[in-house]
Amino acid sequence: MNKSRMTEAAYVSTTAALSIAEIEAGDPPWIVIGSFLDDWRRATTAQRELMVCDPVVVPTSPEYRRWAALLAAIVEWLSHEEDPSVSVPHWTSDPGFVLPEPWFLVPGLRMRLHQLVDSPAPFRLRNIFTDKGVLSRA
Numbered sequence: 823m824n825k826s827r828m829t830e831a832a833y834v835s836t837t838a839a840l841s842i843a844e845i846e847a848g849d850p851p852w853i854v855i856g857s858f859l860d861d862w863r864r865a866t867t868a869q870r871e872l873m874v875c876d877p878v879v880v881p882t883s884p885e886y887r888r889w890a891a892l893l894a895a896i897v898e899w900l901s902h903e904e905d906p907s908v909s910v911p912h913w914t915s916d917p918g919f920v921l922p923e924p925w926f927l928v929p930g931l932r933m934r935l936h937q938l939v940d941s942p943a944p945f946r947l948r949n950i951f952t953d954k955g956v957l958s959r960a
Contacts, residue, residue, distance in 0.1 A: 835861040835869055838897055838911075839876040845889045846881065855893065859957060862900055867907045874901070874911045880918030887918070891948045892927075894919040896957065898944035920948050927952040 836844075841858045845851045862870060874897050881887045894914040901910040926937055927950065937951035945952055 835865055835873055837873045837876055838893055839878050841893060842878050842881070842886070842890050846883075846886050851889050855889075855896065858893070859896070862904070867905055870900075870905055870908045874908065877911070877913035880916055888921060888925055891919040891921050892925075892945075892950055895942075895944040895948050895950055899942050899957065902944070903942075914944075921950065923949065925950050927956060 836854075836858050838858065841854050844854045858873075862873060865873060878890055878893060881890050894916075898910050898914045901908045926934055928937055933953075934951070937953060938946075940953045941951045942954065945956070
């Protein structure tokens, strides 16, 4: 094949809405969230705005609702902490993203107190508890 005729497919960053759709379709949630974080960190401010502008609808399934609430917390935290130029999208304030029961991301009773204290505000407000390293990527 003639190399001059070969074209590369342009990479399209994921979005928050697409990420939830992928999780609902059965993709591993932590892989999807990791891909979202990777794309966010490679993106410009304008690209980041596009990644979060489409509303995420609160899923009816409790399992998917947890992941959507986590993503709403992540988007809010990233907008505040990593790129304050990105407006926190209005969809993140939907009360449906507040979980009825606490969700501790790090297992073990001994870790609960640490998570209650260490969780960033956007996570605590949604009844999600973790440590500050939840958004780090090795």
